[in-house]
Amino acid sequence: MGAAAFIAGDWGTTNLRLFLCDERGVALDSVDGPGVAALAAASSSAVGSARAGTRLDCSGIFASLVQTWTSRYGGLPAVLCGMAGSDIGWMPVPYVDCPALPQKLLDGCVALDGADVHIVPGLRCRNRLGAPDLMRGEETQILGAIRLDPGLAEGRNLVCLPGTHTKWALLQDGSVAEFITAPTGELFALLRDHSILVRSSAAGGDAADERAFDRGLRRLREHPQVQLLHLLFECRSRRITGEAGMEDPAAFLSGLLIASDVRGALALFAPGRRTVALIGAPALTRAYAAALEVESVPTRSVEGSAAALAGLAAVRSHLAQRPGPHAA
Amino acid sequence: MGAAAFIAGDWGTTNLRLFLCDERGVALDSVDGPGVAALAAASSSAVGSARAGTRLDCSGIFASLVQTWTSRYGGLPAVLCGMAGSDIGWMPVPYVDCPALPQKLLDGCVALDGADVHIVPGLRCRNRLGAPDLMRGEETQILGAIRLDPGLAEGRNLVCLPGTHTKWALLQDGSVAEFITAPTGELFALLRDHSILVRSSAAGGDAADERAFDRGLRRLREHPQVQLLHLLFECRSRRITGEAGMEDPAAFLSGLLIASDVRGALALFAPGRRTVALIGAPALTRAYAAALEVESVPTRSVEGSAAALAGLAAVRSHLAQRPGPHAA
Numbered sequence: 088m089g090a091a092a093f094i095a096g097d098w099g100t101t102n103l104r105l106f107l108c109d110e111r112g113v114a115l116d117s118v119d120g121p122g123v124a125a126l127a128a129a130s131s132s133a134v135g136s137a138r139a140g141t142r143l144d145c146s147g148i149f150a151s152l153v154q155t156w157t158s159r160y161g162g163l164p165a166v167l168c169g170m171a172g173s174d175i176g177w178m179p180v181p182y183v184d185c186p187a188l189p190q191k192l193l194d195g196c197v198a199l200d201g202a203d204v205h206i207v208p209g210l211r212c213r214n215r216l217g218a219p220d221l222m223r224g225e226e227t228q229i230l231g232a233i234r235l236d237p238g239l240a241e242g243r244n245l246v247c248l249p250g251t252h253t254k255w256a257l258l259q260d261g262s263v264a265e266f267i268t269a270p271t272g273e274l275f276a277l278l279r280d281h282s283i284l285v286r287s288s289a290a291g292g293d294a295a296d297e298r299a300f301d302r303g304l305r306r307l308r309e310h311p312q313v314q315l316l317h318l319l320f321e322c323r324s325r326r327i328t329g330e331a332g333m334e335d336p337a338a339f340l341s342g343l344l345i346a347s348d349v350r351g352a353l354a355l356f357a358p359g360r361r362t363v364a365l366i367g368a369p370a371l372t373r374a375y376a377a378a379l380e381v382e383s384v385p386t387r388s389v390e391g392s393a394a395a396l397a398g399l400a401a402v403r404s405h406l407a408q409r410p411g412p413h414a415a
Numbered sequence: 416m417g418a419a420a421f422i423a424g425d426w427g428t429t430n431l432r433l434f435l436c437d438e439r440g441v442a443l444d445s446v447d448g449p450g451v452a453a454l455a456a457a458s459s460s461a462v463g464s465a466r467a468g469t470r471l472d473c474s475g476i477f478a479s480l481v482q483t484w485t486s487r488y489g490g491l492p493a494v495l496c497g498m499a500g501s502d503i504g505w506m507p508v509p510y511v512d513c514p515a516l517p518q519k520l521l522d523g524c525v526a527l528d529g530a531d532v533h534i535v536p537g538l539r540c541r542n543r544l545g546a547p548d549l550m551r552g553e554e555t556q557i558l559g560a561i562r563l564d565p566g567l568a569e570g571r572n573l574v575c576l577p578g579t580h581t582k583w584a585l586l587q588d589g590s591v592a593e594f595i596t597a598p599t600g601e602l603f604a605l606l607r608d609h610s611i612l613v614r615s616s617a618a619g620g621d622a623a624d625e626r627a628f629d630r631g632l633r634r635l636r637e638h639p640q641v642q643l644l645h646l647l648f649e650c651r652s653r654r655i656t657g658e659a660g661m662e663d664p665a666a667f668l669s670g671l672l673i674a675s676d677v678r679g680a681l682a683l684f685a686p687g688r689r690t691v692a693l694i695g696a697p698a699l700t701r702a703y704a705a706a707l708e709v710e711s712v713p714t715r716s717v718e719g720s721a722a723a724l725a726g727l728a729a730v731r732s733h734l735a736q737r738p739g740p741h742a743a
Binding site for chain 2: 100124127174175211216217218219220221252267268269270271273274277278281282283284286309310312313314315316317318319320321323324325327328330344347348350351352354355
């Protein structure tokens with residue numbers, strides 16, 4: 088392990104994770120903070136209205152989170168990706184258009200005024216359904232995943248980054264050709280936390296969870312043409328009518344939603360039997376791998392934090408080699 | 416208008432409406448109260464856990480809401496439908512199985528111990544997708560709609576009751592043969608109130624709302640095989656990228672969700688060009704009528720409160736003619 092050299096961070100919708108890194112991008116320490124959605128909610132309730140574009144005190148939050156490190160190692164350059172560059176983040180950073188070669192991404196990094204902080208741009212495309220689509224943070228995970236698994240840069244690869252807003256990205260020779268978003272994780276959390284549909288009477292334990300999840304996965308397959316809306320109420324009706332294995336309706340719901348996401352994406356991208364690469368938290372990539380297995384699609388996985396870190400280290404290395412006031 | 420004779424109430428998931436009625440069921444006065452979901456949330460936060468089956472103080476709430484009437488007219492018999500009879504309501508009342516003739520519903524009414532209050536049972540069926548399905552309250556609206564529009568009791572009719580949990584019911588000669596639920600209204604409210612997807616920067620006015628709604632309706636039609644999940648992010652991406660007419664992403668979302676509900680239901684019930692009867696609040700029945708018009712399906716509408724009231728009056732009239740201690 089080398090000396091502390093820079094701070095790397097993925098500032099997402101639902102959480103922020105900062106890493107203290109050595110020059111090669113090996114994490115020496117980490118700290119977690121709030122995502123921009125939580126900050127935006129706190130900020131909008133503070134001013135009494137939920138307006139977009141309310142500027143958050145990202146600068147203050149960032150400074151307080153890294154204080155232990157800066158007091159020990161002095162000022163350190165930082166590279167951030169994710170919602171930090173969004174219209175509800177620290178500073179709006181323009182999107183880079185697809186098809187996006189890694190170089191285009193690296194060149195699009197923007198330095199914050201008065202601080203040695205760079206923010207990685209997000210990507211924009213017109214997706215397969217003809218709509219504009221956006222990502223912030225996942226592009227850096229993809230960049231890192233390619234470093235960790237260079238096979239992803241060869242030919243055509245379908246990549247899935249499950250999360251609050253799951254992204255399905257098509258890579259062509261290592262550049263992001265196009266992608267599409269499904270807010271699967273956000274919908275799950277909303278329904279689990281606020282809906283009468285999945286109010287659970289008892290924790291079913293891990294074994295019950297897995298059965299209910301698997302049942303949800305397979306349920307959608309029984310009626311592939313049906314709208315998801317007409318299956319969601321089963322989370323409640325199957326529990327109320329006392330069906331066995333429905334002690335954990337949230338797990339059944341998770342299975343339904345992930346199956347809907349996976350079936351929809353496979354219909355759009357038709358990868359056939361080619362391996363889909365999953366990038367994300369292990370619990371999520373396992374769940375998506377199970378859904379893809381039901382569809383006979385093989386998968387391989389890259390851990391999401393490791394991918395983000397590798398991507399941020401690649402950005403840092405590029406910036407350090409670039410001439411100019413912000414180079415190390 | 417006759418003298419005050421009974422209290423009629425529809426105690427739903429999201430609200431309670433009580434009517435003071437004369438003997439023929441004409442409303443003399445009304446008062447609104449909280450739905451059982453709001454009560455359950457308040458109750459579970461009061462005891463510090465979100466457990467199903469927590470008994471609510473429906474009795475106390477009911478008594479306080481009708482106090483003005485009882486102090487003026489003395490004790491009055493009451494007939495309630497809806498979630499009052501659910502496991503999170505006042506008293507669990509067993510479901511009646513479909514196919515459900517009106518008589519079966521009337522016979523299934525249960526009297527509360529120690530109070531002249533009857534609760535109408537809900538209906539249960541195995542829906543067209545093979546899952547158990549449930550309704551509470553809509554059966555009374557259907558009963559009332561048939562009184563207001565007797566043509567609904569002739570032959571086969573598809574009825575839609577849009578709401579928090581939209582119901583699509585197939586009537587055969589005036590009895591409910593089967594039905595299916597879509598939690599369209601609940602999903603809309605969750606996404607509008609809690610999601611980053613539809614955070615709106617400005618109110619677009621009614622005209623803009625209607626355009627965005629209509630665009631959402633037609634958007635799903637462009638890709639009928641797609642999963643709803645892969646269209647939801649457009650509520651955000653189209654606004655962020657500055658597309659015209661997307662000032663009100665909630666209206667676009669509403670169009671997407673209602674179109675998904677309507678397309679799914681039409682695929683399941685295949686009513687062809689036969690008229691679909693809509694029972695509900697005028698703003699909702701208008702929105703569903705617009706979605707059905709896009710699919711070239713004609714509609715007719717019955718106002719939901721009027722239907723509930725007519726149904727409750729029919730129940731009251733039946734109970735009043737029935738011998739026993741609870742007859743008037």
